[in-house]
Amino acid sequence: MKKYFYEFLKGIIKENPTFVLVLGLCPTLAVSVSVINGIGMGIAATFVLLGSNVIISLIKNIIPARIRIPCFIVVIATFVTITEMTMKAYSPALNRALGIYVPLIVVNCIVLGRAEAYAQRQTVLKSLFDGLGMGVGFTLALILISGIREALGSGKFLGYTLTPRYEPAFVLGLPSGALLVIGLLLGFFNVLKNRKE
Amino acid sequence: MSVAQFLTIFISAVFIYNVILSRFLGLCSFVAISRETKPAMAMSLAVMFVTTMSSIITWFIYRFLLIPFGLTYLRTISFILVIATFVQFVEMVIRKISPPLYRFFGIYLPLITVNCAVLGVAVLNVDMFFINGKAIPGSFYYSVFQGICVGLGYALAMLLMSGIRERLDLCDVPKAVKDFPLAFIIASIMSLSFLGFNGFKF
Numbered sequence: 001m002k003k004y005f006y007e008f009l010k011g012i013i014k015e016n017p018t019f020v021l022v023l024g025l026c027p028t029l030a031v032s033v034s035v036i037n038g039i040g041m042g043i044a045a046t047f048v049l050l051g052s053n054v055i056i057s058l059i060k061n062i063i064p065a066r067i068r069i070p071c072f073i074v075v076i077a078t079f080v081t082i083t084e085m086t087m088k089a090y091s092p093a094l095n096r097a098l099g100i101y102v103p104l105i106v107v108n109c110i111v112l113g114r115a116e117a118y119a120q121r122q123t124v125l126k127s128l129f130d131g132l133g134m135g136v137g138f139t140l141a142l143i144l145i146s147g148i149r150e151a152l153g154s155g156k157f158l159g160y161t162l163t164p165r166y167e168p169a170f171v172l173g174l175p176s177g178a179l180l181v182i183g184l185l186l187g188f189f190n191v192l193k194n195r196k197e
Numbered sequence: 198m199s200v201a202q203f204l205t206i207f208i209s210a211v212f213i214y215n216v217i218l219s220r221f222l223g224l225c226s227f228v229a230i231s232r233e234t235k236p237a238m239a240m241s242l243a244v245m246f247v248t249t250m251s252s253i254i255t256w257f258i259y260r261f262l263l264i265p266f267g268l269t270y271l272r273t274i275s276f277i278l279v280i281a282t283f284v285q286f287v288e289m290v291i292r293k294i295s296p297p298l299y300r301f302f303g304i305y306l307p308l309i310t311v312n313c314a315v316l317g318v319a320v321l322n323v324d325m326f327f328i329n330g331k332a333i334p335g336s337f338y339y340s341v342f343q344g345i346c347v348g349l350g351y352a353l354a355m356l357l358m359s360g361i362r363e364r365l366d367l368c369d370v371p372k373a374v375k376d377f378p379l380a381f382i383i384a385s386i387m388s389l390s391f392l393g394f395n396g397f398k399f
Contacts, residue, residue, distance in 0.1 A: 022377060026313045029221040069310075070281055077274040085270060100320045103273040107313045109225055175219045176388035183381030187374040194373060 004129045011133025017110045018141035019189050024110035027101045028142060029178040035158050038146035039139065040094045041101065044083045046135025048105050049114060051079040053131030056119040063120075072115045073106065080105045110134060148181055149173065198335030203342055210346035212394035216314050217354040218387055223314035227355065228380045230305070237359035238352075240305045245348030247287075247309050248318045251280045252344030255319040256337055264330055276319045281310045318347045357387060 017023050024045075031041045055075050063071045084102050087095045095102065105111065114134055119127040151157055153172030171177045216222045223244070230240045255276050263269050288306045292299045309315060322343055326336035333339075361383055370379055 023225070025224045026221045029224065070278065073277055073281060074274065077277050081270060081273050084273065100317060100324065103320050104222075104313050104317060106273055106277050107311045107316050109311060112311060171389070174388075174392065175221065176385045176392065178221070179218075179381050179385035179388055183374070183378045183385060186381065187371075187378035190373040190375075190378065 004125060007126050007129040008133040008136075011130065011135070011137040012140060013137075015134075016137045016141060017113075017134050018138060018145075019186065021110075021113070022186070023113050024108040024138070025182065027104060027108060028138075028145060029175070029182060030101050031098055032142060032146035032149055032178055032181075033153075033173055034150050034156075035143060035146045037094070037097050038142035040087075040091070041098060042135070042139025042142045044087065044098075044102065045105055045108060045110070045138055046132070047083055048076060048079045048108075049111055049131040049135045049138075050128065051082075051131075052076045052111055052115055053119040053127040054124060055079075056115045057122055057124045057127035060120045068120065069112075069116075072112060072120075076111050076115070077106050110138060145178070145181055145185065148185075149177060153177060198338065202335075202339070206339060206343050207346050208394070210343055211350040211353060212391060215350045215354055215388075215391055216317070216347050217351060218384060218391050220317065222317040223312045223351060226305075226308060226312055227358065227384070228377055231355055231358040231380070232362055234356065234359045234363060236305075237355045239301055240308075241348070241352035241355045243305045243309055244312065244314060244351050245345070247280075247284060247306075247312075247315050248348040248351075249341065249344040250283065250287075251276075251315050251319055252322055252340045254279055254283060256322065256340045259323055259327065260332055260337075264327075269330065272320070272323065273316075277316055280315055280319070284310045314347065314351060318344050321347075354387070358384065 011017065015021060018025070018028055027041055027045070031037045052072070052075050056072060059071075059075075080103060083105070084095075087098075087102060114131060118130050122130070147157065149172045151162060152169055154170075155162055155166040155168045169177075172181065210216075214220055217224060217227050226240060226244075231237050258275055258279060259269075259272070263271060263275065268275075284306055288299075291306075322340040325343070326333055326339050358380070362380065365379065365383075374382065
Protein backbone atom coordinates (compact mmCIF):
# COMPACT_ATOMS: atom_id res chain seq x y z
CA MET A 1 0.00 0.00 0.00
CA LYS A 2 2.80 2.35 0.92
CA LYS A 3 4.46 2.19 -2.47
CA TYR A 4 1.17 3.05 -4.21
CA PHE A 5 0.83 6.03 -1.95
CA TYR A 6 4.34 7.09 -2.97
CA GLU A 7 3.42 6.83 -6.65
CA PHE A 8 0.48 9.10 -5.97
CA LEU A 9 2.41 11.60 -3.88
CA LYS A 10 5.42 12.05 -6.15
CA GLY A 11 3.30 13.73 -8.84
CA ILE A 12 2.26 16.45 -6.45
CA ILE A 13 5.59 17.83 -5.25
CA LYS A 14 8.70 15.85 -6.18
CA GLU A 15 7.84 15.41 -9.85
CA ASN A 16 5.21 18.06 -10.26
CA PRO A 17 4.44 18.10 -14.00
CA THR A 18 4.29 21.88 -14.30
CA PHE A 19 7.00 23.18 -12.00
CA VAL A 20 9.53 20.35 -11.95
CA LEU A 21 9.10 18.51 -15.25
CA VAL A 22 7.98 21.73 -17.07
CA LEU A 23 5.57 19.80 -19.31
CA GLY A 24 2.24 20.73 -20.79
CA LEU A 25 2.48 24.45 -20.41
CA CYS A 26 0.23 25.48 -23.29
CA PRO A 27 -3.09 24.73 -21.56
CA THR A 28 -1.69 25.79 -18.18
CA LEU A 29 -1.06 29.30 -19.41
CA ALA A 30 -4.05 29.65 -21.67
CA VAL A 31 -6.85 28.66 -19.30
CA SER A 32 -5.47 30.07 -16.05
CA VAL A 33 -7.39 33.35 -16.33
CA SER A 34 -9.81 32.26 -13.62
CA VAL A 35 -9.65 29.58 -10.93
CA ILE A 36 -12.83 27.87 -12.09
CA ASN A 37 -11.40 27.37 -15.61
CA GLY A 38 -8.20 26.06 -14.06
CA ILE A 39 -10.08 23.49 -11.99
CA GLY A 40 -12.15 22.43 -15.01
CA MET A 41 -9.04 21.94 -17.12
CA GLY A 42 -7.32 20.11 -14.27
CA ILE A 43 -10.17 17.64 -13.85
CA ALA A 44 -10.40 17.03 -17.60
CA ALA A 45 -6.65 16.38 -17.85
CA THR A 46 -6.70 14.14 -14.75
CA PHE A 47 -9.43 12.00 -16.28
CA VAL A 48 -7.49 11.64 -19.54
CA LEU A 49 -4.25 10.83 -17.69
CA LEU A 50 -5.94 8.23 -15.52
CA GLY A 51 -7.71 6.54 -18.43
CA SER A 52 -4.76 6.53 -20.81
CA ASN A 53 -2.30 5.34 -18.14
CA VAL A 54 -4.51 2.39 -17.19
CA ILE A 55 -5.32 1.34 -20.76
CA ILE A 56 -1.73 1.69 -21.96
CA SER A 57 -0.32 -0.35 -19.10
CA LEU A 58 -2.98 -2.99 -19.83
CA ILE A 59 -2.07 -3.31 -23.50
CA LYS A 60 1.66 -2.66 -23.16
CA ASN A 61 2.55 -6.22 -24.11
CA ILE A 62 0.65 -6.32 -27.38
CA ILE A 63 1.83 -2.98 -28.80
CA PRO A 64 4.78 -3.34 -31.20
CA ALA A 65 7.58 -1.08 -29.99
CA ARG A 66 8.07 0.67 -33.33
CA ILE A 67 4.58 2.05 -33.66
CA ARG A 68 3.93 2.64 -29.99
CA ILE A 69 3.59 6.43 -30.27
CA PRO A 70 0.66 6.33 -32.74
CA CYS A 71 -0.99 3.66 -30.56
CA PHE A 72 -0.62 5.82 -27.47
CA ILE A 73 -2.02 8.81 -29.34
CA VAL A 74 -5.13 6.87 -30.39
CA VAL A 75 -5.79 5.78 -26.80
CA ILE A 76 -5.27 9.31 -25.50
CA ALA A 77 -7.41 10.86 -28.25
CA THR A 78 -10.25 8.48 -27.38
CA PHE A 79 -10.29 9.67 -23.80
CA VAL A 80 -10.04 13.29 -24.90
CA THR A 81 -13.06 12.80 -27.16
CA ILE A 82 -15.02 11.28 -24.27
CA THR A 83 -14.08 14.25 -22.09
CA GLU A 84 -15.00 16.73 -24.80
CA MET A 85 -18.42 15.20 -25.45
CA THR A 86 -19.21 14.90 -21.73
CA MET A 87 -18.20 18.49 -21.15
CA LYS A 88 -20.30 19.70 -24.08
CA ALA A 89 -23.33 17.87 -22.71
CA TYR A 90 -23.11 18.71 -19.02
CA SER A 91 -21.17 21.95 -18.83
CA PRO A 92 -21.40 23.90 -22.09
CA ALA A 93 -20.28 27.14 -20.41
CA LEU A 94 -16.99 25.57 -19.28
CA ASN A 95 -16.54 24.05 -22.73
CA ARG A 96 -16.91 27.47 -24.32
CA ALA A 97 -14.49 29.02 -21.83
CA LEU A 98 -11.81 26.38 -22.45
CA GLY A 99 -12.40 26.47 -26.22
CA ILE A 100 -9.81 24.76 -28.41
CA TYR A 101 -7.74 23.79 -25.39
CA VAL A 102 -10.00 20.79 -24.68
CA PRO A 103 -9.15 18.91 -27.91
CA LEU A 104 -5.56 20.05 -27.43
CA ILE A 105 -5.22 17.85 -24.32
CA VAL A 106 -4.26 15.20 -26.91
CA VAL A 107 -0.94 16.91 -27.53
CA ASN A 108 -0.40 17.80 -23.89
CA CYS A 109 3.13 16.57 -23.25
CA ILE A 110 2.24 15.34 -19.75
CA VAL A 111 -0.14 12.66 -21.00
CA LEU A 112 2.12 11.28 -23.72
CA GLY A 113 5.13 11.74 -21.45
CA ARG A 114 3.64 9.58 -18.68
CA ALA A 115 2.58 6.92 -21.20
CA GLU A 116 6.08 6.77 -22.67
CA ALA A 117 8.09 7.12 -19.47
CA TYR A 118 5.91 5.26 -17.01
CA ALA A 119 2.75 3.42 -18.03
CA GLN A 120 4.34 1.26 -20.71
CA ARG A 121 6.72 -0.27 -18.16
CA GLN A 122 4.69 -0.52 -14.96
CA THR A 123 1.80 -2.51 -13.56
CA VAL A 124 -1.77 -1.35 -13.95
CA LEU A 125 -2.28 -0.33 -10.33
CA LYS A 126 0.95 1.62 -10.17
CA SER A 127 0.10 3.41 -13.42
CA LEU A 128 -3.32 4.26 -12.05
CA PHE A 129 -1.84 5.93 -9.00
CA ASP A 130 0.82 7.63 -11.09
CA GLY A 131 -1.84 9.08 -13.40
CA LEU A 132 -3.92 10.22 -10.46
CA GLY A 133 -0.95 11.85 -8.75
CA MET A 134 0.20 13.63 -11.90
CA GLY A 135 -3.34 14.81 -12.54
CA VAL A 136 -3.72 16.17 -9.02
CA GLY A 137 -0.29 17.83 -9.23
CA PHE A 138 -1.27 19.44 -12.52
CA THR A 139 -4.60 20.63 -11.06
CA LEU A 140 -2.89 22.11 -7.99
CA ALA A 141 -0.37 23.92 -10.19
CA LEU A 142 -3.24 25.30 -12.27
CA ILE A 143 -5.06 26.46 -9.13
CA LEU A 144 -1.91 28.19 -7.90
CA ILE A 145 -1.28 30.02 -11.20
CA SER A 146 -4.90 30.90 -11.84
CA GLY A 147 -5.36 31.93 -8.20
CA ILE A 148 -2.52 34.45 -8.48
CA ARG A 149 -3.77 35.70 -11.83
CA GLU A 150 -7.38 36.01 -10.78
CA ALA A 151 -6.64 37.59 -7.42
CA LEU A 152 -4.21 40.20 -8.74
CA GLY A 153 -5.67 40.61 -12.22
CA SER A 154 -9.32 41.08 -11.34
CA GLY A 155 -9.39 41.25 -7.54
CA LYS A 156 -11.54 38.13 -7.27
CA PHE A 157 -11.21 34.53 -6.20
CA LEU A 158 -13.60 31.93 -7.67
CA GLY A 159 -15.76 34.86 -8.74
CA TYR A 160 -16.04 36.48 -5.30
CA THR A 161 -14.61 39.95 -4.86
CA LEU A 162 -11.76 39.88 -2.34
CA THR A 163 -11.56 43.52 -1.39
CA PRO A 164 -13.43 46.43 -2.98
CA ARG A 165 -10.51 48.82 -2.51
CA TYR A 166 -8.09 46.90 -4.72
CA GLU A 167 -7.39 48.35 -8.16
CA PRO A 168 -6.84 45.26 -10.36
CA ALA A 169 -3.71 44.98 -12.48
CA PHE A 170 -5.28 44.00 -15.80
CA VAL A 171 -2.02 42.88 -17.31
CA LEU A 172 -2.17 39.67 -15.27
CA GLY A 173 -5.38 38.68 -17.00
CA LEU A 174 -3.70 39.07 -20.40
CA PRO A 175 -1.48 36.46 -22.07
CA SER A 176 1.61 38.40 -21.09
CA GLY A 177 0.62 38.15 -17.42
CA ALA A 178 0.43 34.36 -17.70
CA LEU A 179 3.97 34.17 -19.06
CA LEU A 180 5.22 36.52 -16.35
CA VAL A 181 3.59 34.53 -13.52
CA ILE A 182 4.93 31.18 -14.74
CA GLY A 183 8.42 32.67 -15.26
CA LEU A 184 8.54 34.13 -11.76
CA LEU A 185 7.07 30.98 -10.17
CA LEU A 186 9.65 28.77 -11.89
CA GLY A 187 12.38 31.11 -10.67
CA PHE A 188 10.93 31.00 -7.17
CA PHE A 189 10.91 27.19 -7.10
CA ASN A 190 14.49 27.20 -8.37
CA VAL A 191 15.49 29.39 -5.42
CA LEU A 192 13.81 26.95 -3.03
CA LYS A 193 15.58 24.02 -4.69
CA ASN A 194 18.99 25.72 -4.59
CA ARG A 195 18.59 26.58 -0.94
CA LYS A 196 17.75 22.96 -0.12
CA GLU A 197 20.94 21.79 -1.79
CA MET B 198 -13.85 35.98 -50.37
CA SER B 199 -12.04 39.30 -50.44
CA VAL B 200 -8.62 40.80 -50.00
CA ALA B 201 -9.70 42.44 -46.76
CA GLN B 202 -10.61 39.04 -45.32
CA PHE B 203 -7.17 37.68 -46.17
CA LEU B 204 -5.51 40.74 -44.65
CA THR B 205 -7.52 40.29 -41.47
CA ILE B 206 -6.44 36.66 -41.24
CA PHE B 207 -2.83 37.65 -41.82
CA ILE B 208 -2.73 40.42 -39.21
CA SER B 209 -4.61 38.45 -36.60
CA ALA B 210 -2.69 35.19 -37.05
CA VAL B 211 0.77 36.77 -37.20
CA PHE B 212 0.46 39.69 -34.80
CA ILE B 213 -2.71 39.98 -32.70
CA TYR B 214 -3.28 36.32 -31.88
CA ASN B 215 0.30 35.17 -32.38
CA VAL B 216 0.37 31.39 -31.86
CA ILE B 217 3.03 31.51 -29.21
CA LEU B 218 2.69 34.84 -27.50
CA SER B 219 -1.07 35.03 -27.31
CA ARG B 220 -2.51 31.55 -27.90
CA PHE B 221 0.32 29.67 -26.12
CA LEU B 222 0.50 26.94 -28.74
CA GLY B 223 3.86 25.28 -29.26
CA LEU B 224 5.39 26.73 -26.11
CA CYS B 225 7.47 23.64 -25.34
CA SER B 226 9.44 23.83 -28.57
CA PHE B 227 9.56 27.61 -28.26
CA VAL B 228 11.50 27.59 -25.00
CA ALA B 229 13.50 24.46 -25.77
CA ILE B 230 14.85 25.28 -29.24
CA SER B 231 15.14 29.08 -29.17
CA ARG B 232 18.63 29.15 -27.64
CA GLU B 233 20.33 29.83 -30.98
CA THR B 234 19.15 31.39 -34.20
CA LYS B 235 20.02 28.60 -36.62
CA PRO B 236 18.09 25.70 -35.08
CA ALA B 237 15.27 28.12 -34.32
CA MET B 238 15.14 28.99 -38.02
CA ALA B 239 15.11 25.32 -39.07
CA MET B 240 12.35 24.52 -36.60
CA SER B 241 10.28 27.48 -37.79
CA LEU B 242 10.57 26.40 -41.42
CA ALA B 243 9.55 22.86 -40.51
CA VAL B 244 6.57 24.12 -38.51
CA MET B 245 5.49 26.45 -41.31
CA PHE B 246 5.55 23.57 -43.79
CA VAL B 247 3.64 21.22 -41.52
CA THR B 248 0.95 23.74 -40.48
CA THR B 249 0.29 24.57 -44.13
CA MET B 250 0.11 20.96 -45.25
CA SER B 251 -1.97 19.85 -42.28
CA SER B 252 -4.44 22.69 -42.91
CA ILE B 253 -4.95 21.35 -46.43
CA ILE B 254 -5.26 17.71 -45.38
CA THR B 255 -7.54 18.25 -42.40
CA TRP B 256 -9.82 20.51 -44.46
CA PHE B 257 -10.39 17.72 -46.97
CA ILE B 258 -10.94 15.16 -44.23
CA TYR B 259 -13.42 17.34 -42.40
CA ARG B 260 -15.31 18.44 -45.52
CA PHE B 261 -15.48 15.16 -47.42
CA LEU B 262 -15.29 12.48 -44.73
CA LEU B 263 -16.41 13.69 -41.32
CA ILE B 264 -19.31 15.96 -42.33
CA PRO B 265 -21.02 13.70 -44.93
CA PHE B 266 -20.95 10.71 -42.61
CA GLY B 267 -21.91 12.65 -39.49
CA LEU B 268 -18.69 11.81 -37.71
CA THR B 269 -17.63 15.28 -36.60
CA TYR B 270 -17.10 14.02 -33.06
CA LEU B 271 -14.12 12.02 -34.36
CA ARG B 272 -12.39 15.28 -35.27
CA THR B 273 -9.65 15.12 -32.63
CA ILE B 274 -8.71 11.47 -33.23
CA SER B 275 -8.69 11.66 -37.02
CA PHE B 276 -6.78 14.94 -37.17
CA ILE B 277 -4.01 13.90 -34.81
CA LEU B 278 -3.61 10.53 -36.51
CA VAL B 279 -3.41 12.03 -39.97
CA ILE B 280 -0.96 14.69 -38.85
CA ALA B 281 1.25 12.13 -37.11
CA THR B 282 1.24 9.87 -40.15
CA PHE B 283 1.94 12.75 -42.50
CA VAL B 284 4.88 13.99 -40.46
CA GLN B 285 6.34 10.49 -40.28
CA PHE B 286 5.91 10.14 -44.04
CA VAL B 287 7.61 13.47 -44.78
CA GLU B 288 10.48 12.50 -42.53
CA MET B 289 10.98 9.25 -44.45
CA VAL B 290 10.79 11.00 -47.84
CA ILE B 291 13.29 13.67 -46.85
CA ARG B 292 15.70 11.10 -45.48
CA LYS B 293 15.57 9.20 -48.76
CA ILE B 294 15.70 12.15 -51.17
CA SER B 295 17.91 14.74 -49.54
CA PRO B 296 20.25 13.79 -46.69
CA PRO B 297 21.54 17.38 -46.25
CA LEU B 298 18.00 18.66 -45.84
CA TYR B 299 17.31 15.81 -43.42
CA ARG B 300 20.29 16.84 -41.34
CA PHE B 301 19.07 20.45 -41.47
CA PHE B 302 15.62 19.88 -40.05
CA GLY B 303 15.00 16.16 -39.88
CA ILE B 304 15.45 15.91 -36.13
CA TYR B 305 12.83 18.60 -35.57
CA LEU B 306 10.14 16.86 -37.57
CA PRO B 307 9.16 14.16 -35.03
CA LEU B 308 8.87 16.87 -32.40
CA ILE B 309 6.29 18.65 -34.51
CA THR B 310 3.81 15.76 -34.23
CA VAL B 311 3.15 16.68 -30.64
CA ASN B 312 3.43 20.40 -31.27
CA CYS B 313 0.15 21.95 -30.17
CA ALA B 314 0.40 24.59 -32.91
CA VAL B 315 -0.23 22.08 -35.68
CA LEU B 316 -3.34 20.48 -34.19
CA GLY B 317 -4.37 23.91 -32.93
CA VAL B 318 -4.45 25.34 -36.45
CA ALA B 319 -6.51 22.41 -37.72
CA VAL B 320 -9.06 22.81 -34.92
CA LEU B 321 -9.14 26.60 -35.30
CA ASN B 322 -9.77 26.31 -39.05
CA VAL B 323 -12.72 24.03 -38.41
CA ASP B 324 -14.09 26.33 -35.71
CA MET B 325 -13.70 29.48 -37.78
CA PHE B 326 -14.47 28.47 -41.34
CA PHE B 327 -17.23 25.91 -40.89
CA ILE B 328 -20.55 27.22 -39.59
CA ASN B 329 -23.18 24.71 -38.46
CA GLY B 330 -21.44 21.88 -40.23
CA LYS B 331 -21.19 23.73 -43.53
CA ALA B 332 -18.14 25.21 -45.20
CA ILE B 333 -18.41 28.97 -45.64
CA PRO B 334 -17.59 30.27 -49.17
CA GLY B 335 -13.85 30.25 -49.75
CA SER B 336 -13.20 28.32 -46.55
CA PHE B 337 -10.53 26.17 -48.18
CA TYR B 338 -8.44 29.20 -49.19
CA TYR B 339 -8.94 30.80 -45.79
CA SER B 340 -7.85 27.60 -44.03
CA VAL B 341 -4.68 27.21 -46.08
CA PHE B 342 -3.86 30.89 -45.71
CA GLN B 343 -4.39 30.72 -41.97
CA GLY B 344 -2.06 27.71 -41.84
CA ILE B 345 0.68 29.68 -43.60
CA CYS B 346 0.14 32.75 -41.40
CA VAL B 347 0.24 30.80 -38.15
CA GLY B 348 3.55 29.32 -39.31
CA LEU B 349 4.80 32.83 -40.08
CA GLY B 350 3.76 34.03 -36.63
CA TYR B 351 5.63 31.11 -35.09
CA ALA B 352 8.74 31.93 -37.12
CA LEU B 353 8.57 35.60 -36.13
CA ALA B 354 8.32 34.90 -32.41
CA MET B 355 11.00 32.21 -32.66
CA LEU B 356 13.50 34.46 -34.48
CA LEU B 357 13.00 37.40 -32.11
CA MET B 358 13.33 35.15 -29.09
CA SER B 359 16.45 33.33 -30.28
CA GLY B 360 18.11 36.64 -31.14
CA ILE B 361 17.43 37.95 -27.65
CA ARG B 362 18.61 34.75 -25.98
CA GLU B 363 21.86 34.68 -27.95
CA ARG B 364 22.65 38.11 -26.54
CA LEU B 365 21.58 37.08 -23.06
CA ASP B 366 24.16 34.31 -23.04
CA LEU B 367 26.78 37.02 -22.63
CA CYS B 368 25.05 38.57 -19.64
CA ASP B 369 25.36 37.67 -16.01
CA VAL B 370 21.88 36.60 -14.90
CA PRO B 371 20.82 35.35 -11.45
CA LYS B 372 21.25 31.60 -11.12
CA ALA B 373 17.63 31.01 -10.15
CA VAL B 374 16.11 32.44 -13.33
CA LYS B 375 18.65 31.01 -15.74
CA ASP B 376 17.24 29.29 -18.85
CA PHE B 377 13.49 28.53 -18.62
CA PRO B 378 12.27 31.15 -16.13
CA LEU B 379 14.10 33.94 -17.93
CA ALA B 380 12.77 32.76 -21.29
CA PHE B 381 9.22 33.05 -19.96
CA ILE B 382 9.82 36.51 -18.55
CA ILE B 383 11.22 37.69 -21.88
CA ALA B 384 8.28 36.12 -23.70
CA SER B 385 5.96 37.98 -21.35
CA ILE B 386 7.52 41.33 -22.28
CA MET B 387 7.37 40.40 -25.99
CA SER B 388 3.73 39.45 -25.62
CA LEU B 389 3.05 42.81 -24.01
CA SER B 390 4.57 44.62 -26.98
CA PHE B 391 2.55 42.49 -29.42
CA LEU B 392 -0.53 43.72 -27.56
CA GLY B 393 0.02 47.01 -29.37
CA PHE B 394 -1.38 45.41 -32.51
CA ASN B 395 -4.71 44.85 -30.80
CA GLY B 396 -7.53 46.85 -32.32
CA PHE B 397 -5.94 46.81 -35.77
CA LYS B 398 -8.90 46.50 -38.12
CA PHE B 399 -9.68 46.60 -41.82
